[in-house]
Amino acid sequence: MESKGQQDSRVKETRTVDSERTAVSRQPGVVNGGKDGRKDYEDSPLSGPAHVATDRRVMEELETSAEKGLSSEKAKTLHAKWGDNILEPPPKPSPFKLLGRQVLNAMTLVLLAAMAVSFGTQDWIEAGVIAALVILNVTVGFSQEWKAEKTVAALASVGAPVAQVLRDGKEVDSKVEEVVPGDIILLTPGSIVPADGRLLDGFVSNLEADEALLTGESLPVAKHSEPFDDADIPLGDRLNMVYAGSQITKGRARAVVVGTGMNTELGKIAQAIERKVKTKETGWKAKWLKIQVALGVKGTTPLQMKLNKLAYLLLSIAIILAIVVVASTGFTDIDDSIATYAVATAVSILPASLIAVVSLTLATASRELAKRNALVRRMDAIEGLSIVTDICSDKTGTLTVGKMVMKKAWVPAKLRNPENKESGAVDSSEGQTYEVETGSDPYYPRGVVRYIDNDKPLVTEVSESGGDGSSDTEDGAGPDVVQPTDMENNLANMTLCASLCNMATIHRNKEGIWQANGDATEIALQVFAHKLGRGKPHMTHARKSPHSVKTPSQPMQRTSSIYSANERAVPIDGHYKLVIEHPFDSTVKRMSTAWRFIKDDGSENDKECLVFMKGAVERVLDRCEAIGLGNDSVPLDETRKAEIIARMDALAAEGLRVLCLSGKVLNQSPEAVKAIPRDELEQGLRFLGLAGIYDPPRPESRGAVLEATQAGITTRMLTGDHPATASAIAKAVAILRDDHPQGAVMTGQQFDALSEDQIDALPELPVVIARCAPETKVRMVEALHRRKIWGMTRFAVMTGDGVNDSPALKRADVGVAMGLAGADVAKSVSDIVLADDNFASITRAIRKGRGTLMNLSKFLLYLLSGNIAEVLVLIVGLAFLNDEKVSVYPLSPVAALWINTIAAGPPALALGLEPTAKDAMEKSPRAYKTIFTLWWYIDLIFYGILIGAVSIVNFVIVVWGRGNGDLGINCNEGSYNDSCETLYYGRGTTFATLTIILMVHSLECKHLEKSLFQMDLMDNKLLLWSAFALSLSVFPVLYIPKISDYAFQVLGLKWEWGIVFGMVLVYLVFTELYKLVRRRLNKVEAGGPKVTEKNLPKFETIAP
Structure with missing residues (x-):
């Protein structure tokens, strides 16, 4: 194996003869991430x-x-x-802790208080409904998080x-x-x-x-x-x-x-x-911060903080409303009906199904992400993904495939003339560079090798491939494609060296998946040799005749999988047999093998052996005396050696690990070759070529990074690899661009040497940090948290798979661990685990997170506007007095609770499951900074007042049109008498109007600007059918005895249906006019120079 030789071919520590050349210097880092590089050794x-x-x-x-x-x-x-x-x-997941997190929720506590009052007033129906809601909310949230915790709870110690x-x-x-x-x-x-x-x-x-x-x-x-x-x-x-x-x-x-x-x-x-993040607050400020964290208005995700603040605001309003209801009696003669109505009014301002809808929406989103290989351990991470501004990613196994492949080969070319491409001596200054294409499976032994210009920059993109991992162009032909049966001798000799000076093997398993055994570098060379028809099994396979491999009586010494990979294998009239192998030695940084060639008829030249050697460039060149095999070779003088070294440096600068391949022909018998000491055998070789190897980017990585960039998200690479390799991969996947300023690439030592003030003074944080220590990643996350962009604090995602990523995974706003190659420690501290280790899954998760946040905005608008309408009806109803000067209610408490829970819940849930908008990744994170925008508040007030007003108008029309304003006597107690007929018809009309308009309103909330008649209502059939079914549910409430007159205190409608549907039409007209005005106002606001994500300012400011 020669992994160290590869490292030494690209990491230049010194320029002495015994050192290994590289494109960049090693940069010393820090001990334990300390800013000054020092360590306390007391313990x-x-x-x-x-x-x-x-x-x-x-x-x-x-x-x-x-x-x-x-x-x-x-x-x-x-x-x-x-x-x-x-x-x-690590602490095991505690079910009691998870359950407490669900119960000690602001909205849940409000509902528990309302339930307690209902039980206290012996209103069993209302108390039972609220209790069911609490149980549903807690069960949904607990079960989802418990499933996720159990999935990753089996943590193995490293x-x-x-x-x-x-x-x-x-x-x-x-x-x-x-x-x-x-x-x-x-x-x-x-x-x-x-x-x-x-x-x-x-x-x-x-x-x-x-x-x-x-x-x-x-x-x-x-x-x-x-x-x-x-x-x-x-x-x-x-x-x-x-x-x-x-x-x-x-x-x-x-x-x-x-x-x-x-x-x-x-x-x-x-x-x-x-280690916990220390706060700078002290004294009473620190205590107040702890209280805020306990209340859930600090220390959690922005949405959770907003919802918790909303819950406390609504709780305050609910208390005020209850007091208003009681005050309407002059605080005298407060019976159970007054108390019940007060509780119903207070509960009506609370979106009772909010927690269940939020939990079910996030749970559904997490299940969809799980199908896309992203396991969500904490549901609030989905919301966090929607406002991500930075993705801090590891390189190996995350952006790259984690397997080595050969990318470039360079061989000395022969001086050519127009009539004979093979004529002339070798000229190292006119070498030929080849580029090796790789499909999605690095072990797939087919692919195209192309001639390229020597000065052509490396394009480190993985080719598009089919399901078997092959390249779409693997059988391509053209003037720039190398044909295995018609290739230059120098490339053929180099390929033979890559094949035979190699102990790695590749094979296809029973499932048809290509697998490899051996050192990663040797595997890359062996795959390269297979692509050019010179795989080791083919070159070392003994045959008795050229056709014996097809004879059933002859046992095949190669598997059928190797045959299928070598349909283009070069013709060979014999096979190579190993004479001796000298394995890779880290002290000399090279390995060598000797082979003899045996023809198919059994004859051989027993006085000739072929020796191949590969390893670190300078170590191999020091053992070479010429360039090229054969009579047309030329001496390797210092000038030609310098030219080869320069070519090696150029390849290393592209982030490739460079190996040198060489060989020679010995006119000695195999027994004599075996007796030659290793140091003597590895002398007098001929230089064959250079091989550039690297860990390629995943095929999806570049597209995913570009999509993130379009969405206003900066992707940063934090890797333990060397700067040259990190920079090359960063450029390949579009993390590092030409317009990035100087300082975009730093080493861990350089970054850790800066104080916090110096980091904050940087115009922009680096997008690539190489030789990165664990503490360096934590410092990057903390530096991002101290910065603002587009008026919002940066929100960071950290991805990783190793133990070294764990501290930063926990410190980041959203930690994303790799499920296949990831360490258990990393998974245990992450918020999301990627089952396929695919960086592209992150952008898919961000898209889903953004869509989920917008859906939360829609159903919150729907729920709260309905609450405002309902409260408006109930409070205004206090002004309707009967002959005894007692307030008469337009809705019974049960009807109000029914609308707030049963009628509003399913459409809200369906709105939470709306398909993600196509342009979700075309907006910057600031568009998702908050769902509570100014327009959202205007929408809330407009729809709440509109729906409540038309409902009150219908109540007035029925009461005064049918009974001249006679509101009856004792009609609030739930016992029907003849004087209550008009009031019950009025309540029935109000109930029907409010319920049906809310169903139509749920359809309008699909899009806050687009007309209802321009929407595709069939793209969310759950919403359409829930709105239809709940509209029909009005009929049993109105026409089934006991339910109508006793529970809901209504009577079945007759001519009143005309004004119900009339008010639905009024609602539609006002809503469509409002949306028209809103669209035009937005066009006016968008006047002037068009602002796009590409020309948005990229400067950063330090958060106060």
Whole structure:
């Protein structure tokens, strides 16, 4: 494997011969994210950072030995001092906490108070209805959040169950929790590192560790034991350290434990997750803030705060209304009917079904998102998505596929003439660059390789592909497409090297999915070789004749999946057989293999072997003496070597990991080749070409980023990768654009070196931070929270999959974890988990969140305008006095409660399920800043007064038209007598008018400006049918005995139906005229230069 060689090909630490060239310098980071890069070691077994000390110094301080380890007695003493080597387990989801969150809700508390009064006045019907509403509200909210919590509640600890340690000079298996500082741990392939450790000199052999969960680095990191001079280098660059939770992928080593439990880097991340944000408020301000948080008007999402404030406002109005009703009696002779009416009037201003509708709307949205691979753990996160201004995303596995592919190849070209394309000697300055197209599946071994101009910039987009992961152009032909059977010798030789100097394999499983085994870099090279018809199975497959593979009697040594992948495989009259392999060694940063060729008839040249070598560019070039295989090769002098190095730098600057491939022909027998020492065998080679490899963006990432940009959302990349790689991917997915100012790309060290004031003074925050530490991500989220854009505080989403992302996931307004590759710790602190790890799912979730917020606005307008209309009817009704000077009510308490709950609920829910508007992602977040806009309030007042007024008018028409204003005697007690006939007809007319108009009003609320006659009513059949069904429900209320005269205190209508539908027509006329005026006023307001999302100001201001 050559992952370290790749890193060294693009990460330039120095320009000496022994160093590896790269496009950018390594930037030192910070220790534990501290602003000044320092660490407090009072609670550590060491007096300073282990990576800057020699291993001998570390062992002396810990009183241990590399050969014997700790004694058993010493280990027990240290265990008593430092405790178990475990992380504090995260709190399990508590059903009582979730239930309390639903019950201790402002609107629920208001309904509980109303229910208590109803029970106190023995109004069992009203009390029962309110109790049912409370139970429904709490049940819906609790069940949804409990399901989501249970889905991610099975959190696995990141660690190993057993560790191999040295105790008393013997290798023993120890429980992980019993590992202590000073223990010597033994590391082998597959081991999960049990604690943080310093590697020991003389005991490290080709060690590589996968630290992706901690650093975000996509490839395993090659390790060594040499100390560093800089105490502040980032976690991912401390190559003499191993960290708890990482996995050994290759090699062997011994390490001395320097940190256990919460003192490991993993433990520090866990502490950062639980760390609470400190407030600057003190004294009475701090106490008042705690009260506000407890009341729900601070410390939650904007919508929740608005709804809670609304609930307290409506509670105050409800109390005032109840007092008004009681005051109408002069505070004397207050019987049960007065108290009941007071409660009904108070409850009428409360949208009783609001909590249930909000919960069901969010629950439905979360179910739809789950179908689109986004699991919502907290329903209020859906609302948070609607006002997102920034997406802070990890790179590896989130924006990229998390698998390495070959993107570019560069080979030295031959001097050509018009008649013979292969004539002439090799000229390194006239090399040819090839671009490799990749489908959605990086392991799919088919695809197009194209000739491109040497100066053509890298276009790191993944090709559109079919369902099998293939490229749509994989069988394309053209002057720029390389044909496997007709390709230049230099490219053919380089491809053969990529195939044979390689231990990786690819295959198709029973389900038809392509899988790979081996090092990620070698897999990329092997797929490239397959695309050019020179896959290793094809080149090493023994045949007795050219057609024997088709003979049933001959066992096939390649699977049918490999055959299907090699329909364009090059003809070959024999096969290659391995002579010897020298595996990759991190000390020399290269690997080599030797092969002999055996013809199909069994003959071979036993005096000739083919040697291939690949690895870090400078290390391989130092072993090369010429360019190209064959008689037309040219010497590799310093000038040509410099040209190759320049080409390597150009590829590395595009974010590619660059490998050098070489080969030679040895005129010796296989036995003689085996006897050649490795160092001698890897001399005198011929340079074949350069391979540029990278982790490609997901096919959907660029479109998703562009959609977010169109929606006024800034996407930022925070990654542990190197600046060149991060910048290249950021440009590929449109995060980094040409118009971004200088400073748009920073390293974690540069960002963390700035104080808060310096960060706030930046004109714009960086869009790319490379070599990013966990605390760097937290600081970015906090910096965003201190800024405003378009008059609103920035609202941040943090995406990630590793343990290193967890603190920022929790600190962000909405944390989005990856479900497939994500660590359990990251999932446990997130608000949303993506089941497909697809960045595009985030923009889909934002679109749904925006649509849901607009739907909340619609049904809130519908509910509250109906409440205002109902209260207007009930309060104005106090002015109607009978002959005994007693107020007579236009609606009975049960009728008022029916309209407020049963009639209003289903249409409100249906409005909450309206399809998302097509232009939802064409508006900036400020359009979703609040659902309570000025126009929304104007709509609320207009519709509330209009509906209430026409209902009162109908009551007056019936009472004075039918009975000359006779309101009867004792008609409020619920017992019918002949004097109540006119009043009951009037109540029936008012009930029918108010109910039917509210049903029509629900249809008008589908769009707040568009005419009802221009809407597509069939796109929400639930709304249409609920409005129709509830309009019909008026008839049983009016015409079924006992229900009509006893419960609702109404009588069945006759000629009154004429004025009911007449007032419906009046409502429609006034509503359509109002919408017409509103449309024209909006056009006037939009006059002058048109403001679009593209020309909106992009400056930021610091929040006070």
